[in-house]
Each structure stands twice: as C-alpha cells, then as structure tokens.
Amino acid sequence: MLKIENLHAEIDGKAILKGLSLHVPAGEVHAIMGPNGAGKSTLAHVLGGKPGYEVMQGSVDFRGSDLFDLDPHERAGAGLFLGFQYPVEIPGVSNVQFLREALNSQRKYRGEEPLSGGDFLKLAKEKAALLKLDMEMLKRQVNVGFSGGEKKRAEMVQMGILDPAFAVLDETDSGLDIDALRVVGEGINSIMRAPDKGVLLITHYQRLLDVVKPDKVSVLADGRIVQTGGPELALRLEEEGYDALVNERLADA
Ligand code: ADP
Ligand code: MG
Ligand code: MG
Numbered sequence: 001m002l003k004i005e006n007l008h009a010e011i012d013g014k015a016i017l018k019g020l021s022l023h024v025p026a027g028e029v030h031a032i033m034g035p036n037g038a039g040k041s042t043l044a045h046v047l048g049g050k051p052g053y054e055v056m057q058g059s060v061d062f063r064g065s066d067l068f069d070l071d072p073h074e075r076a077g078a079g080l081f082l083g084f085q086y087p088v089e090i091p092g093v094s095n096v097q098f099l100r101e102a103l104n105s106q107r108k109y110r111g112e113e114p115l116s117g118g119d120f121l122k123l124a125k126e127k128a129a130l131l132k133l134d135m136e137m138l139k140r141q142v143n144v145g146f147s148g149g150e151k152k153r154a155e156m157v158q159m160g161i162l163d164p165a166f167a168v169l170d171e172t173d174s175g176l177d178i179d180a181l182r183v184v185g186e187g188i189n190s191i192m193r194a195p196d197k198g199v200l201l202i203t204h205y206q207r208l209l210d211v212v213k214p215d216k217v218s219v220l221a222d223g224r225i226v227q228t229g230g231p232e233l234a235l236r237l238e239e240e241g242y243d244a245l246v247n248e249r250l251a252d253a
Helices: 040-048 072-077 095-109 117-130 135-139 148-162 178-192 206-211 231-240 242-252
Strands: 002-011 014-024 029-033 053-062 080-083 090-094 166-170 198-202 216-221 224-229
Touching: 002 040, 014 040, 014 053, 014 198, 014 224, 029 231, 040 053, 040 072, 040 080, 040 166, 040 198, 072 080, 072 095, 080 148, 090 095, 095 117, 095 135, 095 148, 117 135, 117 148, 117 178, 135 148, 148 178, 166 178, 178 198, 178 206, 206 231, 216 231, 216 242, 224 231, 224 242, 231 242
Parallel strands: 029 198, 029 216, 080 166, 166 198
Antiparallel strands: 002 014, 002 053, 216 224
C-alpha cells in the first residue's frame, strides 16, 4: 500500500529526512514514534506534497503509483488522507461546505458522480455521531473558535466522510483529554481498520496505542527509522524513553 524507500528530503537546504525506508502493507496500522525534531511531521508533509519540502532522493510507491508524480489533490483523490498536528482555520467557509466540496472533488477525480446535498448530509450526520461531534459544529466555519479536541474530532469526521484508503495521522492525540482520546481512537478504528486500508499513526504516547492497537511500531530518529518492532516496542519506549534506544542505534549505524 505504501512503500517508502531511502527517502531524503530537505527544507531550506537543511537535510531532515536522511534515508528513510518504511513499508506499510494493506490491513496494517504502523505507529511512528520518536523524539521532537526527528522529522515525523516532515515525513507527513512530504507524503502530502506540502510546498517547501524538497525530495532529494528515494521513492514512494502509493498503491502502485509513484507518489511524487501526483499533485497534492491527486494524492487525495488516490486515497491518501493527512491529519495534521495543527489543523488550520478557514474563516468564511463552513465545515459542511468544505467537506462536501472536498468529497465531490475526490469523487470527480475517481470518475464517480457527485453526492447530492441530501445524501451528503446523511453521511455527515452519521460520521459526526460516530465522533460524538454536534452537527451544529459542522455548520460553523472550519475550525474557527474550535477547541483543540473539537478540531481533532472534526478532522476525524472529515476522514470518515472522505473514507480514504490510507491515513497519515500526525499527533492526532495532542491536546485531547482522556474521553476525547477514546472517542477519536475508536473513530480511527471504525473508519480505518479494514483489510484494504492502512494507517501511519504518528504519536508520542502509549495512551492512543491502547485504543488504536498498532501492528508495528517504528522509531524515527535523526531522519531515519532506527528500529521497528511490535506493540511491545512502544511500551518499552514509554518505560525507558527515547534516549537509550536512539543512542544505541545511531552508534551502531
Ligand atoms: P518532529 O515532527 O519529529 O518533531 P519535524 O519534522 O517537525 O520534527 O522537524 C524536523 C526538523 O526540521 C527540526 O529540526 C525542525 O526544526 C526542522 N524544520 C521543520 N520545519 C522547518 C522549516 N520550515 N524550516 C526549517 N527547518 C524546519
Ligand atoms: Mg513534534
Ligand atoms: Mg511533529
């Protein structure tokens, strides 16, 4: 589903990703952990095609296509979803307008008919209920005046509506209280846990992984993957911190 090989990327001439390789087959949730500044958000931005990030070397195969041959909107149309660490506000545009526009532009890309207003609202209500987000929130401007937790839940409603094949979720748990964390985690399971889907779940905390149980856990440090293991690796990191493991691995490299 997602095959990253020897990826090198720069921002402003500064090397951030330094030979990162990672494979996520269909049906898997792969958690990425790692110290601040390791390049986790950079990886998410490079996969999404954010301007300013320059790919110097390496390749990314997404569902059989060269990801870098696709524009950001084509990546979304091909089934890639990005959840941001800091969701942006869009004053003047309601969530409902934004989501319907986004869904129908992706359907168009895939050669599908647009969803009618009625069918769209039905879908939006179903996903808002799943994330325990009041429909009134969806009538408001995108993220304007939303609390951190509301932004994250609205983003997961967006994911539910778009129904992507693959989601890259960057610190979706940041700023969530215990109850919101459970709702968001269960939303991720319900939307993305399927044999034909995949997730790259960037997080610092075991508490999200208690809800969204990863198949694999990788540690990203200094722009590359320094270790991959099962769910027990996250537990070990929670116990011991990143330093011991990362220093040991970078010294070996
Ligand atoms: P993480 O998400 O793992 O905490 P980031 O990917 O956000 O790390 O950042 C990786 C490195 O890239 C950091 O050293 C950060 O300072 C640097 N960086 C991120 N964005 C920019 C930018 N726009 N310009 C220059 N350096 C950046
Ligand atoms: Mg960070
Ligand atoms: Mg980050």
